[in-house]
Amino acid sequence: xxxxxxxxxxxxxxxxxxxxxxxxxxxxxxxxxxxxxxxxxxxxxxxxxxxxxxxxxxxxxxxxxxxxxxxxxxxxxxxxxxxxxxxxxxxxxxxxxxxxxxxxxxxxxxxxxxx
Amino acid sequence: xxxxxxxxxxxxxxxxxxxxxxxxxxxxxxxxxxxxxxxxxxxxxxxxxxxxxxxxxxxxxxxxxxxxxxxxxxxxxxxxxxxxxxxxxxxxxxxxxxxxxxxxxxxxxxxxxx
Numbered sequence: 001x002x003x004x005x006x007x008x009x010x011x012x013x014x015x016x017x018x019x020x021x022x023x024x025x026x027x028x029x030x031x032x033x034x035x036x037x038x039x040x041x042x043x044x045x046x047x048x049x050x051x052x053x054x055x056x057x058x059x060x061x062x063x064x065x066x067x068x069x070x071x072x073x074x075x076x077x078x079x080x081x082x083x084x085x086x087x088x089x090x091x092x093x094x095x096x097x098x099x100x101x102x103x104x105x106x107x108x109x110x111x112x113x114x115x
Numbered sequence: 116x117x118x119x120x121x122x123x124x125x126x127x128x129x130x131x132x133x134x135x136x137x138x139x140x141x142x143x144x145x146x147x148x149x150x151x152x153x154x155x156x157x158x159x160x161x162x163x164x165x166x167x168x169x170x171x172x173x174x175x176x177x178x179x180x181x182x183x184x185x186x187x188x189x190x191x192x193x194x195x196x197x198x199x200x201x202x203x204x205x206x207x208x209x210x211x212x213x214x215x216x217x218x219x220x221x222x223x224x225x226x227x228x229x
Contacts, residue, residue: 009155033215045205045220052215091157095215102148102173102207103218107157 002027004094006106013082014114021077021109023092029053031097034068034075039089039108051075082113117141121206121221128196128228136191136224138206145211147189148218151175151202158205164189165211196228 003026013019025034036048049059051068059066063080079086089110093103122137140147148163150173160173164183178200180192189208193200203225207218 006157035217037217043203043223047217047219050215050217093218097215102146102160102163102209104160105150105158107155 002029002032002094002096002101002104004092004104004106006090006092006109008109009107010110010112012112012114015084016081018078018080019082019111019113021079021090021092021111023075023077023106025073025075025092025094027094027096029096029098033095033097035093035095035103036066036075036077037091037093037105039091041088045091048077079111082111084113084115087111087113119206119208119219119221121204121224123224124222126224126226128193128226130196130198130228132193132196134193134196136193136204136206136226138189138191138221139187140189140206140208140219141187142208142210142219143186144208144219145186146209147183148173148207149179149181149189149191150205150207152205152223153202161191161204193226198228200226201228202226 005024032053034051038046065078067076089108091108092106095103119140145166149161150158159175162181164170170181203223205223206221209218
């Protein structure tokens with residue numbers, strides 16, 4: 001069965017610090033997809049990134065970067081030079097290729113960036 | 116392009132009442148899902164559908180019914196509301212099949228059962 005673990009429940013950092021949000025997943029499929037979503041205080045779910053299991057290249061988008069390591073079943077998310085607007089709950093999610101199951105989410109990490 | 120539309124945005128129910136949360140998408144997506152979000156619990160899957168006429172249970176299906184008579188609509192019915200169903204409910208859709216894009220979410224429905 002698929003499972004996503006976000007061990008960090010809450011993180012608090014001072015503005016301009018770098019912060020890494022951890023995501024560990026479990027799946028029996030060899031083909032699968034990983035996602036990160038952001039949920040700001042307004043409540044909507046904002047899609048950040050999708051990565052398939054065959055693409056282990058790290059990705060950078062502005063101050064955001066993602067480190068995918070199949071050897072440790074991790075898909076970690078780093079925010080560089082954090083800003084107050086980064087304060088949100090961040091969710092990691094997994095979708096297996098086989099079967100028709102929807103995305104499975106971790107419990108989320110609440111990030112607070114303090115000015 | 117409206118995407119995924121949920122109604123209502125807020126609802127207060129009394130214990131024992133029934134109601135339907137509406138979800139509609141205009142992207143011709145095959146897959147639709149309902150999640151509930153509770154503090155510290157993340158998003159938990161209630162029911163999902165891989166196409167019109169096909170539904171299946173997720174992680175927390177008890178107390179909820181769904182049906183999928185059209186591709187566009189996927190309503191969630193609370194049969195007899197309980198305080199434990201106080202939560203924020205999200206509907207999501209995806210293209211389905213071999214297309215593994217992200218899920219598109221509605222704005223959520225905040226439900227309080229008193």
